[in-house]
Amino acid sequence: MVYPVNRRWEGELIMKIVKVSERFPYPGPRFKRLGPQSGEEFKAFMLKIFKDTYGDDFxxxxxxxxxxxxxxxPGYGSSFLEEGFGGLIREGVPYKLLNSLKIKTDEEPELADEIKEYIDDEYKKKS
Structure with a gap:
């Protein structure tokens, strides 16, 4: 689910929150052929949010x-996170846009750095 937090006023930023647990309460494996709530499904979900928010050309x-x-x-497997976030680079989401994501993770703060690594690693492969 995506929640707008602020309304746009002249020159202000709008923050949209994507609460992963509402759509993926039990994050699963990397690929949907391996099980439900996969990183592949999460990537498709996020790609739609990015395109709906920033347009097809971002x-x-x-x-x-x-x-x-x-x-x-209950937690995230590394394959779910790599496919879900690193996979967005492979799908053409600009690095700058992914780098501007805010990651909220009070329960597992180390996930923010892990996700950043997946994004950075995939960007380096494409460069």
Missing amino acids: TKNNNIILMIDLDGT
């Missing part, structure tokens, strides 16, 4: 920041 609504709230699940 250049619109630069005043919107996405916050991904990872709290509220």
